[in-house]
Amino acid sequence: MIHLSNVSRHFRRGPDVIKALDRVTLEIQxxxxxxxMGPSGSGKSTLLNILSGIDRADEGEVEVAGQRLTGLSEDELAVWRARHVGLVFQFYNLMPVLSACENVELPLLLTDLSRPERRRRAELALEVVGLMxxxxEHLPGALSGGEQQRVAIARAIVTDPDLIVADEPTGDLDARSADQVLALLSELNREFEKTIVLVTHDPRALxxxxxxxxxxxxxxxxxxEATRATQAVEQTLGVPPRSAAR
Amino acid sequence: MSRAIPLSYTLRSVFQRRTRTALTVAVMALVVLAVTVMLSLVSGIRRTLVETGEADNLIVMRKGATNDGSSMVPIEAYRAVRYFPGIAADPVTGEPLVSPEMVVQPFFYRQDGGRENVLVRGVRPVAFAVHRKVRLVEGRAPRSSSGEAVVGRAVAARYPGLRIGAEMRFGRRAWKVVGILEAGGSSFESEVWVDVNDLWSDANRALYSGLRLTVAADADAAALARRVAADARWALEAKPEIEYYREQADSANFLFSLTVALGVIMGIGASFGAMNTMFAAVRSRVAEIGTLRALGFSRRSILASFLAEALVIALAGCVVGVVLAVGATLAINAALLGVAINLMTFTTATVQLRVSAGNALFALCFSVLLGFAGGFLPASRAARLSPAEALRRRA
Structure with missing residues (x-):
């Protein structure tokens, strides 16, 4: 599904060149x-942006969902993203002037679907994520953080993408909402077989x-493998077992 | 594949920043108001002057005269010209439709005590047949050698006490108002018509300022004009009445240029206001732009969406400005009875301001231009943002 080979990304800040990613090779089935995971500035978000086609690698090869991204033009990359990637952000990034349903419908405007069909799919996606x-029809400002993140996840899945990338999706949520969002992502992975790549600092995610x-x-x-890591984190933090959190 | 960002997003985003948007709309509206009122004056002048002429009338004046106030046509010339071939005949009397006229410019006193020149036209009864737009709406035509006058609708409105039966003084005598004339808003409504014999007597001279004649339907007006100019006995020239009044409307052309120049200067200021608003919109919505780009919307969609926002603001300014301009022109017409302008005869004509469809269309195009000028740079900056950079800035 995701093949990254010797991927590097540099940023220039004044006279300095910062190596955000340095010859990263990664394969995710x-x-x-x-x-x-990793400390701030470790390159997690940069890596996420590159494998979701939001950013480009300076060096190396990136192939995702059978598509070599390195050779695509800006417009081709946009079309590819619209078809293959669902995006979830830490601050939800919903359009504040559009209702929950309209926000979810937004990526479908890039398809040939009719208006009623777009509406039907948006409502279905909102039902899947469990929004009441x-x-x-509420604007994002009238929703809680957890509800907004559900809307953002609905927007990410509404086009039925192969890959969902989530950049710190629980970073702005309380513990209960964070657990619910993680459970939802896990369910999308299990029930709908979505490939999900998550950037997080949140030990609960483990x-x-x-x-x-x-x-x-x-x-x-x-x-x-997560089982080993989970045990280590649970021992360190003393978090309750997963079944209790759900 | 539909790739446009929905208009509802654009419209709601505009009204999300109410205060800033309202201020920008107000600035745009003021510019549109000023330009539209000026344009309504320009078109008012054009309408008043150009529409004064009849398409098939010629004006005969002394060669080199720019208006009939500075022209002299001897009585003999009138007598000769009226029998030139190609002149239409009165269907009732069979007489040639040639109106000999003399004009003077006495002072009239306004309600506020100020004085200004008014064009008094000495005519014969045939004048009403030659100037077909002129009609008496009250009273009757002046009788010969009786000291009677008819006054234009604008004159009656502008100077106090000028109603039927009233007496007015100019020249060396008193004149009795016996009728009110209308002429479709043209400059004849700013004139006083008296019998030409009375005017000769009062002015103590017997000659005409000019002749107006109607060309027969089957005649060649240009040939008739050439015939007048070719007559060696009098140095006269003839030109279409429409052309004569168009030349009189030169002041409107200057005013139009002035309006355009002022509009450009004010428009630059207003478009900077719109630009400032749109740059602020882009700055405050970097995350939204990044998200839309990340979702797959193209740079062109972002550019179009932000340009549309600027155009919505400009169009709102246009609508408010034109509505205010309509209100302002109605108020000016009601309070000042129109705007007084000086003609090339140094007399005063009253122009009614009216925002025409053409003026509104000009305002619309002007506003679209302002919106485009103000919106393009911010919109292209928004479109140039890479999704990764925009999302990083938000984080």
């Missing part, structure tokens, strides 16, 4: 739910993901 029907990739200073340190 389809249908996996994985987390990218009476909230469908109980839901299947693998964790650690980055530091732009380098990929290791990929660990």
């Amino acid at each position: 389809a249908g996996r739910f994985v987390a990218l 029907r009476e909230r469908f 109980r839901w993901v299947q693998a964790i990739y650690h980055l530091d200073k732009g380098s990929l340190l290791e990929g660990v």
